[in-house]
Amino acid sequence: MKIETVDFFYLAMPEITTAADGSQDALVVRVAAGGHVGWGECEAAPLPSIAAFVCPMSHGACQPVRNSVLGQRLDGQQDIIRIAAQIEYDSMDLLQATHTWSGIEMALWDLLGKARGEPVWKLLGYDRSCRKTPYASQLFGDTPQETLERGRRSRADGFRAVKFGWGPIGRGALNVDVDHLVAAREGLGADGILLVDVGQIFGEDVERASERLPALEAARATWLEEPFAASAYSEYAALAARSTVKMAGGEGAHNFHMARNLIDFGGIGYVQIDCGRIGGIGPAKRVADHARAKGVTYVNHTFTSNLALSASLQPYAGVAEATLCEFPVALQPLAVELTANHIERDGNGEITAPEAPGLGVEIDQAALDRYRVDIEISVGGRTLFSSRAGGDPGKAGMTAMDVAS
């Protein structure tokens, strides 16, 4: 097969707020090759990511992503790995390139799986898709009482594991954070799995983060997620050395090495990979393999649609001992409506990566039109990207190939 087209769909809710909710917009990618179609999703700022696909070349090591993708052979997974290596080299100086490529890479796996009639996890070498315990991923409440109620509601909704993130934690006095952690544990009950995400709030301040450790330990948190900036490995390691609560991180990794470094130098216990940022499913699988070898537990990072959720489950679908998975429970309508089918919990409250070919998630074409944001980019008088393609919903997203070649 030959990669014929790569189309981007920029979707957004009518109002975007400053909440730490990644489902308020989406950048969906459609790839066509050999009569098959694959879908992927970048967990990335849509406009700069599209720009990284269509921009003019700056020099040999700063080429647009399209130069490494359009027209390429796609006969097997070795082709995906080959194209990834070409982008890593030819787009070395184009920082946004890996976020753009992440969604395309997912779509290539989806397409390949559909062409072969196999789920992506089977292409990755797993013989089964193991059950995972989904954790309800939500924000801390504005008050401890609200946090407590959110915990109770999640348990009532059948979630044994709950992650509280962002919100007020780390922004004010220690006792506020302590109150939220006590409330979270109370809301979950004694047997709930409590996960805490502070979204890099401590920057590189190990002392401030350390002050929260006794409360985290008392609340029996399973992990403390992203205490520091994504590449502050020494700070991660320093805090891990002081803590019985394990550190978690990795969503900021935009290549395999960054995630490996966080494991090797940051002393984390859980590595959290977003396939929509790290360069797709291939490098995420490498991280899963490295994590196993190092006794670190792999977890997906997903805060967008079920298309991204399915992609994020594939790299560790067959790793039985990695039982937790992130499962966003408060998605915006666009992220819910984007997929025609959804990954649902079974009777035990567990989920698995789909058995259907590819990523096993169907796109709802009507949702692409309903939430679509029109974009036009022209450089030197030449239109490089235009989403105004008339009434055909299948052509709502267009690329350079359609318009400019």
Added chain:
Amino acid sequence: MKIETVDFFYLAMPEITTAADGSQDALVVRVAAGGHVGWGECEAAPLPSIAAFVCPMSHGACQPVRNSVLGQRLDGQQDIIRIAAQIEYDSMDLLQATHTWSGIEMALWDLLGKARGEPVWKLLGYDRSCRKTPYASQLFGDTPQETLERGRRSRADGFRAVKFGWGPIGRGALNVDVDHLVAAREGLGADGILLVDVGQIFGEDVERASERLPALEAARATWLEEPFAASAYSEYAALAARSTVKMAGGEGAHNFHMARNLIDFGGIGYVQIDCGRIGGIGPAKRVADHARAKGVTYVNHTFTSNLALSASLQPYAGVAEATLCEFPVALQPLAVELTANHIERDGNGEITAPEAPGLGVEIDQAALDRYRVDIEISVGGRTLFSSRAGGDPGKAGMTAMDVAS
């Protein structure tokens, strides 16, 4: 002062080739505050970098750079550090943001220096600007004979230190590389300083890189630059442990931590920072301080205009023991013409960061017009960026503030 406007100027040569020559285009930034103007340059793909400034917000941690910059107070360097921290947090998930910010940050230092009547290196705490030995930065020849001649020519042109980069090295058989290294040493003569840059060609293949060590040692190379992918710290450390030639790297660092990690975990002997990528002059100065503490030598990375060269010299201008500096000798006309004055070698063939206020480099407004590339970006029917501002060269680059607010 208040930051009133941030304008971008996308410049390009009429023809862009795949040569590893970063001076074929440029993204120049002009900032105005309190009646003063400052200039900076992103070492980055122009279109995605502009998109990262003007794009709609995706969520609270994926905000466009403009949200953290326009309208901010600028009364001293603590304001630059404060804005940088805000971008790091509010644009955490916008990968390209740091490349965009790098040029703005430079412009803020330039502006602050001009407002105070002091060179930037003095604002950074240095009491003098030390002389540096510029190395002629150029590509390997296509043949060893051409490499030899380029070395001779650089010596004849007064350069005691010469860096050869990219080209055929690492792409083919070992003996080809050996021949080029022998030729490079022969071209430079026994007392020349030979630096070798292989531009990540070995990816993560320590064995292939190791095969070149005897020839590098025989040629008495001072450093081997970027043997591996920018974040492959373990591979850097493994090769460093086998080599008497020191490793150099760091141009791929897009924040302070990445450069610190390459020092702490990669075992490099020289850290090379591009102020147009790492987030500007502030984080580069932090790297220079960390390098000194660790016995690692700081070097600028610069392959564009003399505006970028001046910026890149500031962070280690006062570090007497760091004597080498990168000095591009084959710039494209746009990069030469962009600045009205140039940083010239003195009678000893050495250079210093300018004594004039700010970055000490004047922009030639006519060059901005001569090489300007028109861009228009619209999202949802709203123009977010337009460079078609009519005949006023001073308005050739426009931002969201001008057009859309």
